[in-house]
Amino acid sequence: MDNIGIKKINDIVKSTLNVIEESKGAIFEISESARKEVYNLKDELQYLKAEASSIMNECQKLELKVVKSRRRLANINRNFDKYSEEDMKQAYKETNDLMVELAVCREREKHIILRRNDVERRLKSAVETVGKAEKLVAQVGTVLSYLSGDLQKLDEHFENAESKRLIAIRIIKAQENERRRIAREIHDGPAQAMSNVVLKAEICEKMAGIDMDKTIDELRSLKDVVRSCLKDVRRIIYDLRPMSIDDLGLRTTLQKYIESFQNEHSIRIDLKIKGNDSRIKDSNIALAIFRVVQEALNNTYKHANATFVSVQLECAEKSILLRIKDDGDGFDTSSLQGISRDDDGGFGIIGMKERIELLEGSFSISSEINAGTTVKVKLPYEIQGGII
Secondary structure (H helix, E strand, O other), rough: OOOOHHHHHHHHHHHHHHHHHHHHHHHHHHHHHHHHHHHHHHHHHHHHHHHHHHHHHHHHHHHHHHHHHHHHHHHHOOOOHHHHHHHHHHHHHHHHHHHHHHHHHHHHHHHHHHHHHHHHHHHHHHHHHHHHHHHHHHHHHHHHHHHOOOOOOOOOHEEEEEHHHHHHHHHHHHHHHHHHHHHHHHHHHHHHHHHHHHHHHHHHHHOOOHHHHHHHHHHHHHHHHHHHHHHHHHHHHHHOOOOOHHHHOOHHHHHHHHHHHHHHOEEEEEEEEEOOOHOOHHHHHHHHHHHHHHHHHHHHHHHHHHEEEHHHHHHHHOEEEEEEOOOOOOOOOOHHHHHOOHOOOOOOOHHHHHHHHOOOOOOEEEOOOOOEEEEEEEEEEEOOOOOO
């Protein structure tokens, strides 16, 4: 076969691969969304079952109180000559308050049971969707794997192909771990808080025409819950990607983050940036630098008992150099040898190291007991090949 025929085959294969590649992302998102939905629904169902049990117990206790209160009221009515008018009013008021409280409780019970039943139906449907999506992802992955082998580039070495495959797997795994973490944070934070908002709003609705003081107290509590939920959402958004990197640049983002970190944790931090940081055009590089600083400072606060941290960023002629040193307790770096990426969960020291290596940089950490810890990073200004 002549060169023209080989070129046509390569063009056809590459065109096919491009179409599949464009579809792969959407299919993968569907699969991940379905899996995340199952994960969230299982947690929500467990929470709703516990909540329903708690509310049922509460309603049972209120029923007993209502029965006792009614008996007492009946006794007063039968022996009205032995009780004062004030006693009768008080007994009527207590019985009425308990009946209102029981009615509110029953409404909450009815609402939580409806939600539980709805979640059970959605969970069953989501499980079926996951099975179909995973089958489709596997089929597309198999096709893509066959077509992206030797046919994609006939002169490609097997070792290089295997290296790219492993990098792709690591990237996908990192994405899955990050999505799992975000799903857990949203479920434990804003999702739970918004569920609480619904219940409190219903209580306020029921109590508005009965006891205004209690309604105002519930509204104050509701406002605190919403404020806390908003704070959690903003934190999650910032953890996903600090928007100030795109808007204000790396220097300003680091300065603001370090200022906030110092105020929150009372650790003195000295930030020095040498050279022209505007040369860092690649957002992946800028974000990686920020993440390393963020993770290093968090480790310092959690484990090092440090009082001072030096952060130095140098934009040299051919590469970017980052050095973070603290005066904390330090640790034995040999303990890192037994940590796998799975143990590290995709974050921490191993996560930082792999992030930098994926960006064609180098990462090292040195530390001694009672002598502090130093993190050193070297990164290029641009990623060769644009694989990230």
